[in-house]
Amino acid sequence: MxxxxxxxxxxxxxxxxxxxxxxxxxxxxxxxxxxxxxxxxxxxxxxxxxxxxxxxxxxxxxxxxxxxxxxxxxxxxxxxxxNMSKESSEIQESSLLYKALVERFGDIETFKNNFVKNVATFRGIGWVALVQRDDSLGVIWIGEHDEGLLANSNILLIMDVWEHAFMIDYGIKRADYVSAFMRAIDWKVVEKRAEEASR
Ligand SMILES: [Fe+2]
Missing domain, CATH: 1.10.287 (Helix Hairpins)
Known part of the structure; x- marks a missing residue:
């Protein structure tokens, strides 16, 4: 239980x-x-x-x-x-996560834009996640809780994009919620998950 x-x-x-x-x-x-x-x-x-x-x-x-x-x-x-915190944080350049993101996306800003713009603005309810799949990173959309979740992948970072995650504060302005979420990410947790996923 x-x-x-x-x-x-x-x-x-x-x-x-x-x-x-x-x-x-x-x-x-x-x-x-x-x-x-x-x-x-x-x-x-x-x-x-x-x-x-x-x-x-x-x-x-x-x-x-x-x-x-x-x-x-x-x-x-x-x-x-x-993977959220009241304390603001940034990705450490010395981290495995940083290196993997740069390798996959070119630079951190491109990753963030990819996470926010290409996927978080999809219509529908679900989740956006950065995952470690096989030997690479990927940004995925999970419909509801299960559709599109990749078997045997490791979730490094995840954002709830169900309406209950933001409507009380932001109404239909989902992009504003996404910006608030990006500022609230606890990168230490994400870095740790990336290290554990690489073992
Ligand atoms: Fe939720």
Missing amino acids: YTAKNFEHLLGMNGFSDTLLKNHFTLYEGYVNNVNTLLKKMNAIREERKSGVEDRKEESAELHRRFGWEYNGMKLHELYFE
Whole structure:
């Protein structure tokens, strides 16, 4: 069973109202609860199977299908809140991440423009992520929580682009939210993820 992580240290973050963040935390906790509920139901069906009760195959299949969506909703929110900070930071030129970004995109500004303009302004709800896939970096769009998520890739940086992530503060001005997010990135966390992904 999973326990929701506490991200209240982010309250007061520049560009994000406490009301927006608290609503977002509540929504995240909903995913954790739903994951636990699904696990309990799937476990119950497995136990019934052992005791010879008629198998609930269709219900079991539906629960398994829903599980990935709720699980990713939980995990992607954790990766998102974890890669933000109230303290502003920059990518360290000595970091592995810096070298990899320059190798892939030419320079950091080009990467940021790619992340923000080419992908974050896509229409629809989902996530934008910088991932380590095989031996290269890539910026990807994840529709909802699961469509387009690359198997066996490592998420280094992720931005929530569901409407609940910004509408309370920015209305339909998604680009302003994206700018606020870019200023709130905790690059130390992203650098650490890049190091771990390269091992
Ligand atoms: Fe969200």
